[in-house]
Amino acid sequence: MTLATPSGTAAGTSRPRISQRIGSITESATLAVDAKAKALKAAGRPVIGFGAGEPDFPTPDYIVQAAAAACSDPKNHRYTPAGGLLELKEAIAAKTARDTGYQVEPTQVLVTNGGKQAVYQAFATIIDDGDDVMLPAPYWTTYPESIRLAGGSPVEVLADETSGYRVTVDQLEAARTERTKALLFCSPSNPTGAVYSPDEVRAIGQWAHQHGIWVITDEIYEHLVYGGATFSSMPVEVPELADTCIVVNGVAKTYAMTGWRVGWLIAPNDVTKAATNMQSHATSNVANVSQRAALAAVSGDLSAVATMRDAFDRRRQTIVEMLNAIDGVVCPEPEGAFYAYPSVKGVLGREIAGRTPNTSVELAELILTEAEVAVVPGEAFGPSGYLRLSYALGDDDLAEGVGRIQRLLS
Known part of the structure; x- marks a missing residue:
């Protein structure tokens, strides 16, 4: 039995008890x-x-009822494919086409344990040690930690209140280096509520494509826009970017389902397959009852x-x-x-x-x-x-x- 010393190292060794990578996470x-x-x-x-x-708000009744019914069905009591139920992946592809105009195949979809897992697995799948990831700031608190966990380095690009918290292509270009591998893009934004216009989304997407930079775009707030603002999906505005773009989304915010823990990523097939392989070892399938609830959510209307x-x-x-x-x-x-x-x-x-x-x-x-x-x-x-x-x-x-x-x- 190894005993801990007050310094946080194991007795008889100078090695720390907690790994440096995990110990650095806030x-x-x-x-x-x-x-x-x-x-x-x-x-x-x-x-x-x-x-x-x-x-x-509570989760809408029709979604809860779908989950209750799923509890009684023995097929939901067993393992299912690690990448998600086929019916749900098909429904997510259909929902994506309906809501954003982005046409994707079910094979491009990976169902994850909430949006956070989708974010982390997106970075883990394409980032190597030493890669830089551009991170417009202010940013959601989980983004930089996910980048670091994947071995990358977050490079903050600051936009303040004078610009409505939206970064420009000129700012991104000034921060770009030969080590830049990816850009994290989030609109509507957590934490600022900023929404990039279609022209701004298009300009940033074209810039990323021009320089061979991956874009991970978080679309989880796609339905929560107000006034004259318009949500724009980057791979729709810049179709040529689709082969180097990962879309992250989930049911949490749109359907008041934060506790159900269902998210997804949509990516080129090779990326989705690699991320699915990773998930098969990390968590296997998302809870089937939650997947059935998400199926009801994304298949239903938006009333x-x-x-x-x-x-x-x-x-x-x-x-x-x-x-x-x-x-x-x-x-x-x-x-x-x-x-x-x-x-x-x-x-x-x-x-x-x-x-x-x-x-x-x-x-x-x-x-x-x-x-x-x-x-x-x-x-x-x-x-x-x-x-x-x-x-x-x-x-x-x-x-x-x-x-x-x-x-x-x-």
Whole structure:
């Protein structure tokens, strides 16, 4: 039996107990904030959480009923193909053509345990040690960790509030090196809610194709766009990019199914086959009951989605108006997803409740302590000076939570 020493190494050896690759990973900041908020609420504190990107709606009934029926069918009690049920892969291909215009074959689809697994396996399949991956910032907190796990190096390309949090081709070109292998693209964006126009999507896709750069495009918020914004799928805007493009998606956000854990990637056949081989050793098939639920979701109409989108749109307008009413806060209007990403640079350095926060981490901690409101600091997504607030929560809680922040910072 090997005993641990206080230094974290095994007795009799200088080798660390935890591998360097895993030991360097940081905890998901959004899930950590959500967990802390829930723990405080369980302890009786009236905490309002803006941390997790999780719709507050229940999964639509017809999807739940499909899952309940699947539980009683013995064929779902056994192993199924590691890459996903054929019926589901066919339905995902049909749904993709219906919703985005991208025509793909079921053989190009790999069903994964949520969108996070799809993101990681996409990087793991095409990235080698030493490859650079361009990462527009602000970025979802999981992206850089997935890149590092795959042996790559994330190269941040910053877009701030003055550009609506959208990077340009000129910025990408300035960051490109001979080691650049891929670009992570996300529109609508987590954490900013930014939506790239069709022209912007086309320009970035053409630039990537010109330089032989892979694009991993995260389309999980495809149905959550507002006002005059339009969702554009990059391989549709730039068909010639299809052979070096991986699309990541899932049912979590569109159908309020975060807990069901079903995502997918769509890629050229050789990439999908390689990623499927990897998954056959890592997790095998996604839970069959969840796959049957996802089959009902992607095969059904989008009426339930429209209802949720209307509510998110209403909340979006409320939260932006309330945040911009705070002195020192600048919040561009998000055009998609369900996040507001205000700049709080004008608040930092100001004395608040007897303390002077100089970073958004310090400000988020102060807001939680003094106002009992949980928000995620900008450091989780890139530079300091920002907060992310998910408006996927009830209207009353939203108004009360931002109202508390207003009173604290006024």
